[in-house]
Amino acid sequence: MADTTDDQPGARAEAEPILRLSGVSKRFPGVKALEGMRLDLYAGHTTALVGENGAGKSTLVKILTGIYTPDTGSLVVDGVERTIHSPRDAWADGITAIHQEPVMFDELSVAENIFMGHMPVDRRGLIDWSSMIARTTELLERIEADFAAKTQLKRLGVAQKHMVEIARALSHDARIVIMDEPTAALSAREIDDLFRIVADLKRQGRAILFISHKFDEIFRVADRWTCLRDGCLVGEGLIAETTEDELVKLMVGRSIDQVFPKREVAIGEPVLEVAGLSNATEYADISFTLHKGEILGFYGLVGAGRSETMQGLMGISPPTRGTIRINGHEARIAAPADAIDAGIAYVPEDRQIQGAVTALGIRENMSLASLAKTANKTGFVAYAAELARTRDLGSKLAVKAAHWDQKLMELSGGNQQKVVIAKWLATKPQILILDEPTKGIDIGSKAAVHAIMADLAAEGLGIILVSSELPEVMGMSDRIVVMAEGRMVRVFDRAGATPEKIVSVATGGMA
Ligand SMILES: Nc1ncnc2c1ncn2[C@@H]1O[C@H](COP(=O)(O)OP(=O)(O)OP(=O)(O)O)[C@@H](O)[C@H]1O
Ligand SMILES: [Mg+2]
Structure with missing residues (x-):
């Protein structure tokens, strides 16, 4: 056993689970989301549930919280068999969740x-x-x-x-707290706050189920792990007795090279020149140049104004001052359509709201931003071309779906994200702005997104990468702009950037 000190849960590790879900199956048309799944949760322990996008994690959460009824399976809480038909039943059993969506x-x-x-x-x-x-x-x-x-x-x-x-x-003051990717929208400081809350809950003897695609978080907060692949339990154990590699292998069925595939690309002419961009409240005096083939990283805490700046560039909330030049010509961007015409594509952070039409299918969603390019001379969308492109991008990004016309709302969170990214890649822009592109995406697909970014840069696109994940910004960017409180505080060269310097500048230090 790893830990036997008093306030560590290890000493009670062999206790009976407070919650046991077993033999759980759930089918949707065309998919087995879960098959004979079992999950044990222990008082005073955090269990990490890991698995690829579409493995069945959120489905399990929705069963535990009464949103879905399983086809088969039993739930025992505190030794007593229970049925959960509604969120109210779940609350009555002391189960509460932070949902992914x-x-x-x-x-x-x-x-x-x-x-x-x-x-x-x-x-x-x-x-x-x-x-x-x-x-x-x-x-x-x-x-x-x-x-x-x-x-x-x-x-x-x-x-x-x-x-x-x-x-x-x-x-709800529940005994069982489920967190389905709770950190996806949070920055480093807020994640620390959340982990403090998790530690509190643990000390109070509550059982926590923690779902995340970020291994550093899993190894920081979890005591136990349970791994799902294609709806089935493929392993479980103590975090202290496993490694990241082992978990990845179980999740994916193979090893994954997690090295960021940054390639040396010749940096070309300026494609985007921004000078003195400001709006009333959220950002001020933003000036930078993006070159062809360059990946320019934007790092900062949540609230630093990065996404707002990008929305300004995109005409979503037009800036009040400043100039934007594209290929040397001043661009007037008063609405998103102007930005798209000028060759800018933007993958927003909040993909649920800004990025996707969840009632439409994958193929239609992927075409939304590039209709003009797929429509033929008569104005009709060429179905075959559209389907071919959907297949190509969809399989590159490993979108898991029953078929290419499946509605987005039926896809797992991570797979919805991939479709939104693909939609913007399909516009073949000159300037691509990616806001937290790998948030919520599993480790294998993350590597695929990074590889596509590298390919696009090599083709001469200018790419802006907004990310709160330091290894990602540092691994992928040629230069890194650090923002704080709506202003640019410093620009680092790839060679001159260290994690300590970047974080220190982002949090108001002088590094
Ligand atoms: N309402 C639904 N209708 C049809 N299929 C669904 C529905 N909900 C989930 N699915 C399918 O069930 C499978 C499991 O999805 P689930 O959301 O549980 O995955 P996940 O492990 O949470 O993935 P992610 O990491 O992307 O959030 C997927 O193939 C998904 O498309
Ligand atoms: Mg999910």
Whole structure:
């Protein structure tokens, strides 16, 4: 046993599981999402659930939280057989989850979102607003959130919305807390906060299920692991007794070379020159030049203004000052259509909202941004060409689906992301802006995205890579722009960049 000190869970490792799910199968038309799956969770332990995109992780979470009913299987909580038919049943059994794609209500307040479905009521059965606001404020303090209980959800950024989701899970005071890729939208500092919360929950004897594609996180927070491949359990054990390589091999069925495939590419003429770009509140005085064949990294904490700057370039929220030159000519970008015409493509961070039409199929989604290029002389989209391209990009990125016209909403989170990336690659832009391109993507496909980026740079595209993952920015970029509080604080050359310097500058140090 790895650990036997008092506050470590290792000493109780051989205890009975607090939750055991076994023999679980779930089919969707054309897919077996789960097959005879078993999962054990232990009080005071964090179990990491690992597996490729589409392996069945979120399906398992949805079964545990009453969103899906399994075709077969049994659930035992505290030695008692249970059935979960609705989220209410799950709460009653002390199970709560932070979902990968949370359902939230933009028009409502933070407090209402947190207590939706279980609002406190007074003796007359009316909603007890003051107690709801007070409890929300307490929860927000506990997770050190920087917004108020009454704030309308739509005023919050992606990371802040995620904090609401975390507060919502904590509001149930559950014994079993499930986190389905909770860190995907968070920056390094917020991830530290989250891990502090996880440590607290563990100390209180709760069982945690943690889903992530990032191995550094898994090895930091988890005590145990369970691995899924194609809906089946392929292994489980103690984190202290395994290695990253071993887990990757189990997940993928082979070893993966995780080295970033940065290639030496001749850097060409400037393709994009930005000078003094500012908007009213989010960024100021952004000036840089992007060359053909160059990958320019943008690093910073969440809220540093990177995504807002990119949205400015893209005409989503046009800047109030500054100039944008493309191939030496000043470009007027007042709307996204202008940016697309000028040859800029943007893969947004919040792909659920900005990137995909989930009611449409994979093929249609991939074509959305490049309709003009696939339409033939009569204006019709050439079906065969479209399908061929979908197949090509889809298989390069290893999109897992029953068929190419499957609706996006039926794909796993990671596979939806891949389709959105493919959609923009299909436009063959001159300038490609990728905002957190490998967030939520499994390790094998991540390597594929990096390889495609390297290929595109070699073809002469200028690429902007916004990423909060240091190894990714450092591995892929020719130069790295560090932003903080809406401004560029420093530009590093590939040779002069070290993790310490970059982080120090991003957090306000002088390095
Ligand atoms: N509502 C649905 N209709 C049809 N198929 C579905 C549905 N939900 C999930 N699937 C399929 O079930 C399989 C498992 O998906 P799931 O979302 O559980 O994967 P995951 O392990 O969470 O992947 P990721 O890492 O990408 O989030 C996938 O093939 C997916 O397409
Ligand atoms: Mg998932």
